[in-house]
Amino acid sequence: MSASLYAYAFLDDFVLLYPVYALLFSDTGLSVWQISSLFALWSITGVVLEVPSGAWADAVSRRLLLWLGPLLTAVGFALWVLVPSYWAFAAGFVLWGTRGALGSGALEALVYEELERLGAADRYAHVMGRSHAAGLVAVMAAMGLAGPVFAWGGFPAVGAASVLACLASAAVATRFPEHRAPKEGGGEGWAVTLKAGLAEVRRERSLRGAILLVPAASAVWGALDEYTPLLVRDTGVSEARVPYLLLLIWAGATAGSLLAGRCERLGRRGLAWLLGGAAVALAAGALAGTPLALGLVGLAFGGFQLATVLADVRLQQRIEDTGRATLTSVAGLGTELATVAVYAGYAAIEAGAGHGTAFALFAAPYLLTALLLAARRSPG
Structure with a gap:
């Protein structure tokens, strides 16, 4: 497969x-x-x-x-x-x-x-x-x-x-490969499946936390990537060099994906340090306003990409066999809504402060998420 x-x-x-x-x-x-x-x-x-x-x-x-x-x-x-x-x-x-x-x-x-x-x-x-x-x-x-x-x-x-x-x-x-049989009733059973999935979310506190972690890890940087060409251009490079510096940023994200298997056992506090460190790197790299500092943005995107994969892993581990796609889509809905909010917020911030400041300010949600993860007393 x-x-x-x-x-x-x-x-x-x-x-x-x-x-x-x-x-x-x-x-x-x-x-x-x-x-x-x-x-x-x-x-x-x-x-x-x-x-x-x-x-x-x-x-x-x-x-x-x-x-x-x-x-x-x-x-x-x-x-x-x-x-x-x-x-x-x-x-x-x-x-x-x-x-x-x-x-x-x-x-x-x-x-x-x-x-x-x-x-x-x-x-x-x-x-x-x-x-x-x-x-x-x-x-x-x-x-x-x-x-x-x-x-x-x-x-x-x-x-x-x-x-x-x-x-x-x-x-x-x-x-x-797919070895599961469709549920009895076929397409007509989707409403029942949806109702059962949402009921499980209401019952299980750890599942709710895992669902919320997915948009917290993925939404902001997933929206910011649309603006990375503008951030790169604001460092003063020619437009011909913009694609090459974008490749540097996306190389960082790719490295983060490849580290997911090695970092699967990263606990709650480890994930908090990962998000906090990536947030600091994002803010520093964006505010510096130099081509060299874009390496920090790439490092931050690598951290966020790694956290995105690990958040999905935590969610899948907490879902029972039934309703897995439904509950994963609930987390996806949270990501979509948060992404729309980031688009609106970015436009308002950038109009008065510029792209570097907007990127730096959007590091704040990751710092908040890191603090909440570190403060939780429940395990893992």
């Missing part, structure tokens, strides 16, 4: 449209307000569908959702380059947001339960860490290839490459 998972993770993020789709929107004549409304639509789609899709994954086949999602994204990307217009872009973002919701929860649940079936649940952190690393390597590869492909064939070429990556991702997903 590991080889299929890593290939799926790579292909899912090997999208050459990523570095240039904002240019496509602008060249089509969209205003900044219209582009912002597309991002909002993307986020809202994920918020609305996150938990229901997780319940659906528990009620039917998780593998089904994992190959269906990339096909939806392929349709969306094709619309963007074939009929570029505001409404085509909006439809594409709805399809992309739906794809994200379908995969969130379903992938983690499938991987954990298949490893558990093989008696290898203790390898979950190692496997998922490598999976995240494969995705990050794909992002960096897409950044490097988008320029030459765009120069050769423009938006149609990068769009076609992105559609092919989605189709390949869907094909790989059909190879995932």
Whole structure:
């Protein structure tokens, strides 16, 4: 299963449209307000569908959702380059947001339960860490290839490459093993599954804490990564050097993913030190305003990526066999909501203080999370 998972993770993020789709929107004549409304639509789609899709994954086949999602994204990307217009872009973002919701929860649940079936649940952190690393390597590869492909064939070429990556991702997903049978009642049972999952959250205090830790670890830096090109440019480098410094930052995040297996046994206090240290590195690197200091931002992103994987590990270990995708999606909903809040807060802060200050101030939630983890008296 590991080889299929890593290939799926790579292909899912090997999208050459990523570095240039904002240019496509602008060249089509969209205003900044219209582009912002597309991002909002993307986020809202994920918020609305996150938990229901997780319940659906528990009620039917998780593998089904994992190959269906990339096909939806392929349709969306094709619309963007074939009929570029505001409404085509909006439809594409709805399809992309739906794809994200379908995969969130379903992938983690499938991987954990298949490893558990093989008696290898203790390898979950190692496997998922490598999976995240494969995705990050794909992002960096897409950044490097988008320029030459765009120069050769423009938006149609990068769009076609992105559609092919989605189709390949869907094909790989059909190879995932899945030994659980769909629940009786099929798709009609998703509401019952959702109700049972939420009832478990209300009963189990440790499960609630594990669910809250996922957005606390992942939401802020996951939103900040959208602004890293602007932070890099503010250090005074030429635009031609921006992609290379972005690669430095994402190399840090990739290293964090690869360390997940070794750090799986990091306890509550260890996780608190990890988040606190990464927060300090983020603030220092962002405020310094120099290209060299961006290495600290990369170090911080590595810490946050590691904490994100470990938070998912803690959650999976606290979920009973039933409702795993549902409860993982509840955590995903928290991440989506927190991400939207970060987008809004960042815009307000940056308008008056600049990108470096905004990044530094958003280190504060991680310091708060670290303090709360250190102060808890309960074990692990």
